């Protein structure tokens with residue numbers, strides 16, 4: 001047998017850019033210094049210090065989810081792991097699941113529900129439209145569903161399901177549990193878990209919360225927890241079993257070795273949200289996103305989704321015909337040091353407005369980079385007008401920042 005030798009690798013100093021790129025895509029997003037510092041610390045995952053951290057993470061989680069539920073759990077994994085945790089614990093084999101689908105992530109929930117043996121019905125929402133309660137009710141009326149899945153913000157195509165609250169309440173009135181994916185929206189816009197009668201909310205760290213990717217949160221309602229506690233079968237996922245996870249998150253004992261550094265980072269991210277308060281954070285996101293939208297339109301560009309269904313936390317900007325979105329993104333990255341996202345083959349770029357992305361200085365840099373890179377690619381762009389419009393839209397936010 002051949003001996004395997006150490007490969008000739010380079011240190012990260014040679015791989016990472018000297019000046020970090022400004023992360024203005026669909027996530028991950030820039031993190032505050034306190035979050036980065038917390039992420040550099042390792043402590044014991046069991047014991048008094050961790051217990052105090054966990055208690056605070058749950059309390060702050062209840063605030064951002066707007067719930068008094070005692071069933072807030074962390075997940076060592078991406079937003080998709082939290083999604084899978086909600087689904088594999090609530091969708092029993094043979095359960096009827098209505099999946100409201102507007103794009104990639106809502107379809108991911110449908111895929112996961114199918115994989116755990118759910119009997120899935122897909123309600124397709126037309127492109128660039130929001131899911132309407134009346135259309136959902138048609139399905140609920142005729143289906144006796146056990147679980148409904150829906151995303152609040154469909155990052156993949158920048159659509160906002162603005163009626164998530166009404167849809168969840170409707171599902172509740174039909175005896176159906178609702179799972180809401182708030183991965184890209186949590187703490188950027190209102191979400192009222194208890195008031196809207198949502199049974200499971202999931203989120204990742206790397207978007208609105210401005211934490212690191214890889215540690216996520218899920219909250220279950222009492223009704224959902226009752227179903228979990230009374231199931232008469234074992235779920236196939238050991239790591240994602242909510243009953244086992246409850247050992248660590250509520251009973252201070254061992255499930256698996258928790259991602260301590262990531263939890264500390266999440267703690268700091270949540271603390272910053274609590275310091276800012278949700279109403280002010282929502283306002284900052286709204287002001288920043290609207291200002292950027294007006295700036296983009298004033299440069300002569302089009303936003304993909306009509307205003308009524310448009311997500312504020314990730315914007316889809318249509319790239320004019322004949323110009324390659326990939327070349328624009330690459331120019332933005334190489335020349336202006338700003339990274340935005342592509343759009344799964346569609347002719348647009350996606351610009352994030354989540355957490356630390358929604359800061360005036362980041363918006364100016366991004367809008368300038370977008371306009372200048374499009375001009376470089378030959379598009380007709382009125383860059384000064386875009387920047388002036390952004391300035392106008394942000395003036396209130398800037399006044400608040402320096403007040």
Ligand SMILES: Cc1ncc(COP(=O)(O)O)c(C=O)c1O
Pocket residue numbers: 026027078079080081083105151153154155156181182183184204213214
């Ligand atoms: C709405 C939404 N749901 C789920 C996910 C999946 O999260 P992750 O990539 O952390 O697994 C994402 C990620 O972009 C998302 O935007």
